[in-house]
Amino acid sequence: MKISENALLELLNEQDLTFCTSKFTPSQLAHLYVSSALLIEVMSFIKEQLWLQDKLDQDLDIKTTYEKFISPFFLNELKEIVFLQEFLIKSGSGNISNVLKNAKTIEKNILKLIKTRSKDDMKSFLIESLKEMKSHFLSEEKFKEAQDQSLGYQGLRLYRTFDRLDDIFNLNYSLDLNMDIDRVTKERLYQGSGVGVQSGYSTILLALHRIEAEVGSTVIDLGSGYGRVGLVCSLLRPDINFIGYEYVPHRVDISNIACKALGLDEKLDFKVQDLSLKSFKIPDADYYYLYDPFSEETYKYILDQIIEISTRKKVTIVTKGNARGWLSDIAKKYAWPKAVYIDESNLCIFSSL
Ligand SMILES: C[S@@+](CC[C@H](N)C(=O)[O-])C[C@H]1O[C@@H](n2cnc3c(N)ncnc32)[C@H](O)[C@@H]1O
Numbered sequence: 001m002k003i004s005e006n007a008l009l010e011l012l013n014e015q016d017l018t019f020c021t022s023k024f025t026p027s028q029l030a031h032l033y034v035s036s037a038l039l040i041e042v043m044s045f046i047k048e049q050l051w052l053q054d055k056l057d058q059d060l061d062i063k064t065t066y067e068k069f070i071s072p073f074f075l076n077e078l079k080e081i082v083f084l085q086e087f088l089i090k091s092g093s094g095n096i097s098n099v100l101k102n103a104k105t106i107e108k109n110i111l112k113l114i115k116t117r118s119k120d121d122m123k124s125f126l127i128e129s130l131k132e133m134k135s136h137f138l139s140e141e142k143f144k145e146a147q148d149q150s151l152g153y154q155g156l157r158l159y160r161t162f163d164r165l166d167d168i169f170n171l172n173y174s175l176d177l178n179m180d181i182d183r184v185t186k187e188r189l190y191q192g193s194g195v196g197v198q199s200g201y202s203t204i205l206l207a208l209h210r211i212e213a214e215v216g217s218t219v220i221d222l223g224s225g226y227g228r229v230g231l232v233c234s235l236l237r238p239d240i241n242f243i244g245y246e247y248v249p250h251r252v253d254i255s256n257i258a259c260k261a262l263g264l265d266e267k268l269d270f271k272v273q274d275l276s277l278k279s280f281k282i283p284d285a286d287y288y289y290l291y292d293p294f295s296e297e298t299y300k301y302i303l304d305q306i307i308e309i310s311t312r313k314k315v316t317i318v319t320k321g322n323a324r325g326w327l328s329d330i331a332k333k334y335a336w337p338k339a340v341y342i343d344e345s346n347l348c349i350f351s352s353l
Pocket of ligand 1: 298
């Protein structure tokens with residue numbers, strides 16, 4: 001068993017959760033963070049499933065024991081955290097809320113602690129956490145693919161499980177609440193939406209994994225929001241260049257502050273830019289990321305520029321939403337290869353020849 005797995009079990013068994021974690025390395029703290037965030041999601045999932053089981057038991061006039069109820073999950077969606085099986089069985093159904101509360105405290109304490117450490121420690125913590133998160137998302141994707149699609153996926157979802165990692169980047173979405181927007185703009189600025197419109201960590205990590213960007217290549221996020229995509233990419237792939245363009249200035253400021261705080265600014269840059277302006281031309285890049293950013297008119301203007309670039313060099317477009325249909329037409333017209341769908345078809349990836 002990993003030190004972090006042991007530590008998590010020890011912490012969960014302790015009454016006092018104001019633990020001394022100074023003995024842990026950033027990488028051990030990362031494992032501990034990922035496990036505690038997972039446990040929070042798992043306990044909420046178990047709570048929900050137990051409620052369904054109880055209803056079914058009532059209908060059938062039977063009583064399923066907690067061990068019998070919980071064990072099959074560890075053969076399937078909870079396979080990755082089988083080290084918690086014994087503990088969860090022992091703590092019983094009456095303790096679910098308590099375990100959930102303790103896992104939340106552990107997660108909060110780790111995030112607080114890592115923010116008191118050096119820049120290098122924070123960076124190592126983030127890199128290790130992201131790597132481990134990626135492996136969980138990949139397993140989840142595989143597991144979902146193996147499920148009977150016609151029934152729809154009903155199991156554990158890790159989509160928002162690691163959102164609190166934003167604390168380390170200091171991504172303060174509350175600034176969106178008082179957004180002073182230009183009432184005449186036709187752009188989709190998602191005012192007030194906060195974290196909801198940023199790519200989830202799962203989406204970013206699965207996309208980065210799939211594109212296998214070459215060393216020295218350039219990725220551009222068109223409508224970069226709070227910079228999550230660039231921050232994650234630069235941490236995991238410091239060998240690639242990343243530019244994010246974003247209309248809303250406070251989002252760009254927050255992105256750049258996070259980037260500098262982690263010393264990522266050599267290859268990562270966020271710029272304030274209204275991409276609909278005819279005075280601005282998109283620079284050449286190898287990869288363009290478009291997470292549903294634009295009005296139809298701007299989308300078409302941007303796609304025309306990317307098509308022009310694709311006549312000179314190979315480009316890959318990672319996209320969501322509206323652009324999918326338009327890009328399928330473009331791909332057909334220019335005989336590009338078939339698009340690849342990932343993240344439960346949330347994203348599709350088009351590449352030119
Ligand atoms: C859905 S968010 C995606 C943010 C980020 N790319 C991500 O995936 O986490 C789209 C962003 O595009 C920005 N946007 C919309 N129109 C824009 C324009 N004309 N120029 C630059 N950014 C724009 C919005 O302000 C918003 O922050």
